[in-house]
Amino acid sequence: MDNNKYEEQGHRGIVTVLGRDQIGIISWVSTRLAEYSINILDISQTIVQGFFTMMMVIDLTKSTVGVSELAKILGEEGKARGLQVNVQHEDVFTFMHRI
Amino acid sequence: MTIAFAPKEILQTIEMIRNENLDIRTITMGISLLDCAGDDIKVVEQKVYDKVARKAGHLVEVGEQLATRYGIPIVNKRVSVTPVALIGSGFNPEEMVRVAKALDRAADTVGVNFLGGFSALVQKGFTQGDEALIEAIPQALAETKYVCSSVNIGSTKAGINMDAVLKMGHVILDSARRTADRDGLAAAKLVVFCNAPEDNPFMAGAFHGPGEPECVINVGVSGPGVVAYVVKESPEVDLGELANLIKRTAFKITRMGELIGRAASKELNVPFGIVDLSLAPTPAIGDSVAEILENMGLERCGAHGTTAALALLNDAVKKGGAMASSHVGGLSGAFIPVSEDSGMVRAVEDGALTLDKLEAMTCVCSVGLDMIAIPGDVTPETIAAIIADEAAIGMINKKTTAVRLIPAIGKKAGERVEFGGLLGGAPVMSINPFSAKQFVHRGGRIPAPITSLSN
Numbered sequence: 001m002d003n004n005k006y007e008e009q010g011h012r013g014i015v016t017v018l019g020r021d022q023i024g025i026i027s028w029v030s031t032r033l034a035e036y037s038i039n040i041l042d043i044s045q046t047i048v049q050g051f052f053t054m055m056m057v058i059d060l061t062k063s064t065v066g067v068s069e070l071a072k073i074l075g076e077e078g079k080a081r082g083l084q085v086n087v088q089h090e091d092v093f094t095f096m097h098r099i
Numbered sequence: 100m101t102i103a104f105a106p107k108e109i110l111q112t113i114e115m116i117r118n119e120n121l122d123i124r125t126i127t128m129g130i131s132l133l134d135c136a137g138d139d140i141k142v143v144e145q146k147v148y149d150k151v152a153r154k155a156g157h158l159v160e161v162g163e164q165l166a167t168r169y170g171i172p173i174v175n176k177r178v179s180v181t182p183v184a185l186i187g188s189g190f191n192p193e194e195m196v197r198v199a200k201a202l203d204r205a206a207d208t209v210g211v212n213f214l215g216g217f218s219a220l221v222q223k224g225f226t227q228g229d230e231a232l233i234e235a236i237p238q239a240l241a242e243t244k245y246v247c248s249s250v251n252i253g254s255t256k257a258g259i260n261m262d263a264v265l266k267m268g269h270v271i272l273d274s275a276r277r278t279a280d281r282d283g284l285a286a287a288k289l290v291v292f293c294n295a296p297e298d299n300p301f302m303a304g305a306f307h308g309p310g311e312p313e314c315v316i317n318v319g320v321s322g323p324g325v326v327a328y329v330v331k332e333s334p335e336v337d338l339g340e341l342a343n344l345i346k347r348t349a350f351k352i353t354r355m356g357e358l359i360g361r362a363a364s365k366e367l368n369v370p371f372g373i374v375d376l377s378l379a380p381t382p383a384i385g386d387s388v389a390e391i392l393e394n395m396g397l398e399r400c401g402a403h404g405t406t407a408a409l410a411l412l413n414d415a416v417k418k419g420g421a422m423a424s425s426h427v428g429g430l431s432g433a434f435i436p437v438s439e440d441s442g443m444v445r446a447v448e449d450g451a452l453t454l455d456k457l458e459a460m461t462c463v464c465s466v467g468l469d470m471i472a473i474p475g476d477v478t479p480e481t482i483a484a485i486i487a488d489e490a491a492i493g494m495i496n497k498k499t500t501a502v503r504l505i506p507a508i509g510k511k512a513g514e515r516v517e518f519g520g521l522l523g524g525a526p527v528m529s530i531n532p533f534s535a536k537q538f539v540h541r542g543g544r545i546p547a548p549i550t551s552l553s554n
Contacts, residue, residue: 014104016113044106055106068167086113088170090104095358096351097108 019083120324127300129307151205179305180216188228195235206245215305240285241277247303253293268483279508293493315372320356349419375429376420380440382523389442401452410463432465438525467500475508484535
């Protein structure tokens with residue numbers, strides 16, 4: 001990739017939700033995503049000693065909001081539920097872990 | 100469409116950002132002011148203000164946007180400009196102060212937290228503009244909020260300009276005296292360099308060198324906390340394996356800088372210069388270079404073995420980082436400022452770390468004697484001698500060295516100074532009481548070393 005011609009690698013984002021397990025986390029996130037026309041491409045979740053960890057790969061091609069905005073919205077709503085929610089552009093992970 | 104991420108990797112990234120203080124320390128926009136030179140101070144003030152305000156108008160906004168898009172904090176947005184001595188030749192010191200104030204207003208307008216480049220390059224001698232600028236430094240730093248200053252007094256190719264070294268002894272002391280009520284804050288915005296890099300994004304020593312393009316984006320990464328964690332988690336491995344672990348971590352940290360640099364360059368439509376792959380500590384607990392060294396197995400930073408540990412760390416950071424970025428530049432190495440690193444402060448308080456040990460450490464890492472408070476009754480000649488020692492290390496070893504000392508006016512060794520924010524606070528360190536007055540007053544230049552004859 002040419003140094004000065006940065007291209008975003010894709011239109012995917014990664015949603016991560018961390019916190020105490022509670023009923024309806026996935027339902028809440030997927031409903032909110034659907035409202036912004038965001039498709040879920042992959043989802044994985046684990047619960048270790050009641051600590052909930054969920055990761056979603058989402059497709060932002062048709063999204064009605066940008067990654068930054070979505071991060072703010074879900075971050076704030078997550079906080080109210082006692083959850084730490086991150087939404088990040090996938091490049092941050094591709095860049096760090098792939099050459 | 101394949102999903103190429105392992106959950107482990109995703110969680111590792113989030114862990115680094117949330118718990119180990121991984122961040123982008125600075126996006127620094129370098130702006131050439133060469134086209135702002137002129138005879139009329141009013142015109143120059145206006146041109147300088149307009150150019151910085153125009154070029155950097157969206158810098159802060161874009162920085163904040165990228166921080167949320169990628170979910171990684173971008174701590175500082177800053178501007179570096181052409182050394183003001185180059186555009187202000189013909190001006191007297193009062194007029195140089197007016198240029199500094201114009202830059203300060205521009206920095207305020209665009210919302211950056213520091214602007215570097217109230218600088219002069221005098222390794223071989225002074226122009227009229229250099230002399231006026233150096234004379235103006237204490238007032239300019241005392242009367243502006245954002246402006247940072249640096250003076251390059253030596254290089255491997257040119258030797259050391261000892262007349263400039265002595266002048267800087269006076270300038271540092273005067274800067275501290277003018278801001279004695281703020282613990283000498285002006286001196287914390289002033290760096291004396293040997294072999295200054297032209298593309299350094301870190302303050303207070305950033306300036307936009309004459310060999311740089313019209314406008315450029317440079318990025319400084321951080322992440323001592325991430326490295327400290329990796330080292331702590333591996334108490335059993337031998338030093339070869341430890342170096343490997345640090346390399347891998349440095350690679351990941353630097354990739355973040357590369358990503359943000361490319362993205363900022365695209366959004367601002369300004370070429371991407373370099374990533375400075377430095378480990379830059381902050382006063383936050385867990386964001387300390389001293390802590391890395393202690394996790395390597397030293398009881399306290401400053402103990403015998405510290406220089407060796409730091410040499411391993413610094414080299415591993417460079418090896419890992421260099422792979423991660425297409426263009427590496429700036430200072431690139433581990434920083435060892437005292438007041439900005441809680442582990443260094445503790446080591447000084449415990450009596451483990453002295454000025455002499457810090458000087459030895461600067462032989463094997465980036466930069467030099469940084470953010471060190473010294474007793475306020477120090478003489479300009481002693482400050483000059485400290486600068487000369489540090490510059491000699493840089494000159495002979497073909498590396499950048501710098502001195503940022505803060506004479507604590509009215510305070511003695513063991514008392515504390517507080518600067519607040521990223522600059523932190525530190526105990527005043529004792530200095531050697533014997534004089535070098537006659538040596539520094541000889542003046543002239545220390546000749547360039549034989550190793551400079553590389554052609």
